[in-house]
Amino acid sequence: MLKYIIRRVLMLIPVMLGVSLVVFTLMYITPGNPAEILLGEEGGSKEAIELLEEEMGLNDPYIVRFGRFIWNLVSKGDLGTCYATRQPVSQRIAQTFPNTLKLAGLSVGLAVVIGVVLGIVSAVKQYSIFDNVAMALAMLGTSMPNFWQGLLLMILFSIHLQWLPASGFSSFKHMILPAVTIGTSSAAVIARMTRSSMLEVIRQDYISTARAKGQSEIVVILRHALKNALIPIITTVGIRFGVMMGGAVLTESIFAIPGIGKMMVDAIKARNYPVVQGGVLVIALAFSVVNLIVDILYAFADPRLKSQYR
Amino acid sequence: MSNVTLQESSELVPTYKKKSQKAEVWRRFCRNKKAVVGLIMLCVLIFAAIFAQYIAPYDPIEQNLKNRLQKPSVEHIFGTDELGRDILSRVIYGSRISVSVGLIAVGIACLLGGFLGAIAGYYGGSLDNVIMRFMDIAMAIPSILLNIAIVSALGSGLQNMMIAIGISTMPRYCRIMRSSIMSVRDQEFVEASKAAGASDFFIITQHIIPNSMAPMIVQISMSVGTAILSCASLSFIGLGIEPPTPEWGAMLSTGRDFIRNSPHITTFPGAAIMFAIYAMNLIGDGLRDALDPKLKD
Amino acid sequence: MKTKVNRFITALLVMAMFFALTGCSGTPADDTNEPGTQGASTGEEIVSSKDTMTVAIDREPQSMDPTATNISITCTIVSQIFDTLLDFDPDMNIIPSLAESYEQIDDVTYKFNLRKGVKFHNGEELKASDVVFSLKRANEKPVSRAYTQEIDMEGFETPDDYTVIIRTKEPYAAFYQSLCVSRLSIVNEKATLEAENDVNSNPVGTGPFKFASWTAGDNVTIERNDDYWGETAKLKQVVFRIITEQSSRVVEIESGGVDAALVLPAVDYERLEDNEDIDLELYTSHYVRYIAFNTTQDSLADKRVRQALNYATDIDTIRDVLYTEKGAQKATTPVPPGIEGRHEDLAQYDYNPEKAKELLKEAGYDNDLEISFTYLGNTTNTLMGEMLQEQWKDVGVILTLNPLESGALTENANNMRQEVMPVRSAYSIGEAGEGLMKLFHSSNHGPGGSRVNYTNPRVDELLETAKVTMDENERNEMYREVQEIVHDEALMIYLCYEYTSVALGSKVRGFNPIPTERIDYSTIYFVE
Numbered sequence A: 001m002l003k004y005i006i007r008r009v010l011m012l013i014p015v016m017l018g019v020s021l022v023v024f025t026l027m028y029i030t031p032g033n034p035a036e037i038l039l040g041e042e043g044g045s046k047e048a049i050e051l052l053e054e055e056m057g058l059n060d061p062y063i064v065r066f067g068r069f070i071w072n073l074v075s076k077g078d079l080g081t082c083y084a085t086r087q088p089v090s091q092r093i094a095q096t097f098p099n100t101l102k103l104a105g106l107s108v109g110l111a112v113v114i115g116v117v118l119g120i121v122s123a124v125k126q127y128s129i130f131d132n133v134a135m136a137l138a139m140l141g142t143s144m145p146n147f148w149q150g151l152l153l154m155i156l157f158s159i160h161l162q163w164l165p166a167s168g169f170s171s172f173k174h175m176i177l178p179a180v181t182i183g184t185s186s187a188a189v190i191a192r193m194t195r196s197s198m199l200e201v202i203r204q205d206y207i208s209t210a211r212a213k214g215q216s217e218i219v220v221i222l223r224h225a226l227k228n229a230l231i232p233i234i235t236t237v238g239i240r241f242g243v244m245m246g247g248a249v250l251t252e253s254i255f256a257i258p259g260i261g262k263m264m265v266d267a268i269k270a271r272n273y274p275v276v277q278g279g280v281l282v283i284a285l286a287f288s289v290v291n292l293i294v295d296i297l298y299a300f301a302d303p304r305l306k307s308q309y310r
Numbered sequence B: 001m002s003n004v005t006l007q008e009s010s011e012l013v014p015t016y017k018k019k020s021q022k023a024e025v026w027r028r029f030c031r032n033k034k035a036v037v038g039l040i041m042l043c044v045l046i047f048a049a050i051f052a053q054y055i056a057p058y059d060p061i062e063q064n065l066k067n068r069l070q071k072p073s074v075e076h077i078f079g080t081d082e083l084g085r086d087i088l089s090r091v092i093y094g095s096r097i098s099v100s101v102g103l104i105a106v107g108i109a110c111l112l113g114g115f116l117g118a119i120a121g122y123y124g125g126s127l128d129n130v131i132m133r134f135m136d137i138a139m140a141i142p143s144i145l146l147n148i149a150i151v152s153a154l155g156s157g158l159q160n161m162m163i164a165i166g167i168s169t170m171p172r173y174c175r176i177m178r179s180s181i182m183s184v185r186d187q188e189f190v191e192a193s194k195a196a197g198a199s200d201f202f203i204i205t206q207h208i209i210p211n212s213m214a215p216m217i218v219q220i221s222m223s224v225g226t227a228i229l230s231c232a233s234l235s236f237i238g239l240g241i242e243p244p245t246p247e248w249g250a251m252l253s254t255g256r257d258f259i260r261n262s263p264h265i266t267t268f269p270g271a272a273i274m275f276a277i278y279a280m281n282l283i284g285d286g287l288r289d290a291l292d293p294k295l296k297d
Numbered sequence C: 001m002k003t004k005v006n007r008f009i010t011a012l013l014v015m016a017m018f019f020a021l022t023g024c025s026g027t028p029a030d031d032t033n034e035p036g037t038q039g040a041s042t043g044e045e046i047v048s049s050k051d052t053m054t055v056a057i058d059r060e061p062q063s064m065d066p067t068a069t070n071i072s073i074t075c076t077i078v079s080q081i082f083d084t085l086l087d088f089d090p091d092m093n094i095i096p097s098l099a100e101s102y103e104q105i106d107d108v109t110y111k112f113n114l115r116k117g118v119k120f121h122n123g124e125e126l127k128a129s130d131v132v133f134s135l136k137r138a139n140e141k142p143v144s145r146a147y148t149q150e151i152d153m154e155g156f157e158t159p160d161d162y163t164v165i166i167r168t169k170e171p172y173a174a175f176y177q178s179l180c181v182s183r184l185s186i187v188n189e190k191a192t193l194e195a196e197n198d199v200n201s202n203p204v205g206t207g208p209f210k211f212a213s214w215t216a217g218d219n220v221t222i223e224r225n226d227d228y229w230g231e232t233a234k235l236k237q238v239v240f241r242i243i244t245e246q247s248s249r250v251v252e253i254e255s256g257g258v259d260a261a262l263v264l265p266a267v268d269y270e271r272l273e274d275n276e277d278i279d280l281e282l283y284t285s286h287y288v289r290y291i292a293f294n295t296t297q298d299s300l301a302d303k304r305v306r307q308a309l310n311y312a313t314d315i316d317t318i319r320d321v322l323y324t325e326k327g328a329q330k331a332t333t334p335v336p337p338g339i340e341g342r343h344e345d346l347a348q349y350d351y352n353p354e355k356a357k358e359l360l361k362e363a364g365y366d367n368d369l370e371i372s373f374t375y376l377g378n379t380t381n382t383l384m385g386e387m388l389q390e391q392w393k394d395v396g397v398i399l400t401l402n403p404l405e406s407g408a409l410t411e412n413a414n415n416m417r418q419e420v421m422p423v424r425s426a427y428s429i430g431e432a433g434e435g436l437m438k439l440f441h442s443s444n445h446g447p448g449g450s451r452v453n454y455t456n457p458r459v460d461e462l463l464e465t466a467k468v469t470m471d472e473n474e475r476n477e478m479y480r481e482v483q484e485i486v487h488d489e490a491l492m493i494y495l496c497y498e499y500t501s502v503a504l505g506s507k508v509r510g511f512n513p514i515p516t517e518r519i520d521y522s523t524i525y526f527v528e
Helices: A002-029 A034-038 A046-056 A062-076 A089-124 A129-143 A146-160 A172-202 A205-212 A217-244 A249-254 A260-269 A273-301 A303-308 B003-010 B014-031 B033-050 B087-123 B125-140 B143-154 B158-185 B188-195 B200-211 B213-237 B248-258 B264-291 C002-022 C072-081 C128-140 C189-194 C246-255 C266-274 C303-311 C315-327 C353-362 C379-393 C406-414 C432-440 C457-468 C472-489
Strands: C052-057 C086-088 C094-096 C099-106 C109-114 C157-160 C163-167 C209-215 C219-224 C237-242 C260-262 C278-284 C287-293 C369-376 C397-404 C420-426 C492-505
Touching (some): A002 B143, A034 A046, A034 C406, A089 A172, A089 A260, A129 B033, A146 A172, A146 A249, A146 B248, A146 C246, A172 B264, A205 A217, A217 A273, A249 A260, A249 B213, B014 B264, B087 B213, B087 B248, B125 B158, B158 B200, B158 B213, B188 B200, B200 B213, B213 B248, B248 B264, B248 C379, C072 C209, C072 C219, C072 C237, C109 C128, C128 C157, C128 C189, C246 C492, C266 C492, C303 C353, C315 C379, C315 C492, C369 C379, C369 C406, C397 C406, C432 C472, C457 C472
Parallel strands (some): C369 C397, C369 C420
Antiparallel strands (some): C099 C109, C109 C163, C287 C492
């Protein structure tokens, strides 16, 4: 198992290098000049632009710039300095990433609670009205564009009902609306997965055996069935959580959350290369680590799989 | 080897089996009421897209500034937008863009991803390793950021948007194709074909792909919806398609500035997006059930 | 709710007693015709103990370094932390700030007497050397440089710690105004030298507020400077929250989540005005919005084509749709109202499609002129483009819309590749010459210019002469001539002078905006 983990971690290195190269190249060929953008919509003079370009090191050739980025990263652990705020990129990530993690945790948690409960009940009462209605509702959440849903929630809960603050991310209350916005769009997928996975398990012999032994239905469902249906659910949840590592760009914009997604979009728009580079690297790393954890969790959920991890 | 033997070898067992399988899948699909509803919804959409100019009551880009932001009425069933254009007509015409984005973007992803996945899965070894590490890289970059970066690099517009969405969803197809190919690769009919001297290309296209289609089909039906959502997201960020082409995502994101006073201009394009995605999800679910023999009762 | 009512009644009783006892009619605390007090100030109000204000701003500030600021929100924040030698009052008169008094000695020499005992936020006292250091530093920084160009960097003199002599390279009519821009704020020499690369996290100024924190993407917080040399601020803390989505800013002010929201969509003005809990302030700012014709492009080099497009545009309708009648003023010249040297007798080209067609025919076009409209892809610009497209179609001009995101847009425009483009230009020192120079002088093609990229020796000459002409009337005459030429040449379609919008909670008082789009937060306070 340990060997497996080490191998996976080692494999991350080329992937991360590849991610850096791809993003660097993509940004390099994208038209636009960070110096010009930083000088605002009224624009600076030619002289001002040249001065800034020099300061940002934009006059160096492609390979020198990429080399410098990698060298600084490897030798000093330095991701560079944000063009806009002049803070180290690592500091900007340290400010935004925790918010993204919190949002990811909350929204995926919410999605799991809704999804798993709906999924189990739907599976147990397959083809009932509840099954149909629950699945239909869950799917509505997935079909709704997030920014629209967010705005509607905001208008309802902040203006009309005045229950929750509209935007920001400073307290738990602030986190409810964004978590609901994102959570509802994942809930359906999880519900669907739980349902089909449960359906498969419920038909197995050992469930009938458990029932025959006279165990109560709830015990049968939760202890025997759910436990064995867990793997596909973990996969789905893991993927959702992994995807959330990149932040929820639109939701973060609408709710003015200083998360990594919004930071990245702003940075791409402003051609803030160091932030784009550093940000993508961290996101990709987080995504890969989440994947790794999910794979390890499999082993615990299903001991039969353990032998495969070598 | 002559062509005749190749032809024969492909007709060995699978064709017969394929046909009956298709019929069985279709029968099971039709028994699923929700899936049928989804299919009908999709037909409505495609119908609207094809016959937009006959159904739409007004010209979708003709402005009437005296009639701005009208609430729904008999004349304009969905009301009018911020430039006095008929929202119903725009929603109807918008189906063209959404349907084509859905199909073409997913088509790009599916062909490209499927092709790479097929090669990786069939040949294995270092080629597989290279392709899959590349897919790991593409997967590790969040798709919305990849979309934004690609559209920024290529410039906005319908075509580039479809390419961007296609590329960012490609890795998923690649993986699915690869794993299903790997499971089919060693089966008897492939061995038989190989023994008969069929070329790799022939074996891949004639035997392996048709037999590993099921998971791809499910993925396709699911990602059409995702593509439409990505399209709306890009509009939100200001990288959507050129106005005044009516597109649901663009209508929704322009409308958000008017949402407090005239909610109706976001309601209808928003509902249209939901309608399309809902339809694709129902179909996707139905297909998955129909294609999964384990769920047969 | 109940306690609020009780407190209000108590307040009324107290007031009534006060009037009865003193027998005099109550003078409202601030009846100096401040926009912030309209409607609500019918009696004496009780100052609230609330001393933290949250303001929703529309974008991330560029920097906390005053030399790097050229968008209004950054200037506003920086000007709370720093002071300049001179300053504008809300009517754009020049008033002393760090310079207590000042005089012009000869054509190019000015003497400034600094205020004594002014303390920087790090405890250091303001000295003449700080002033010289600040101006020299500004001259080396890309953004602020434009405002120090006229200053002779070798000509500083500091006879004592509280006197600075500044020389200009040649006579410069708008010298005092140029010293009021936040880019030329006075920084502390010692602190700045110690942390040159770190000014963003520790800006040290003399202003009424001290910098507290900046969390990128979230907020900038400033705190009261209790040792301020002038009147200390009434608020203890101001939090500028970055909310980039305009609909979210509107929701925030409507739900009471913030005390003020800047830059609001015009569609919401009416509803915000009807809301009793909100005061909507619309005030003139010194900037103009226009649709610029890039005269270096073949099709647009012809004056007749530019005039035709002016005649083909029903700009009044476009303005009303985009900014509503409340949100903007009709524009007739590139110089906004309230600025010395503005030509008051020009009129917009009228909407006359027939004449447009004639002119186009004269220029050799027969329904076959194709032009592209390049713009930043946001709602306002998109709608503008869609309306222009429809209107110009009537005279046989095909307009293609080319929305870009900011990066591609600036690159495009700086390389003069665009044809027609919506632009906003600010007159940051409230003087006609500075703005006109940027817009129409041939040296300002491409980066930083007006996007019309116009060349006319006569205009160049007028602008250069005006700049060194100290006589106001002569100067204004020249500015007027420039505006006449530009008008006849139809270099742009004047869109509007947009009002700057600020929505305030109804309990906010003491709001004094300056037309350069700066807001002084030190005078703001809350009432019960």
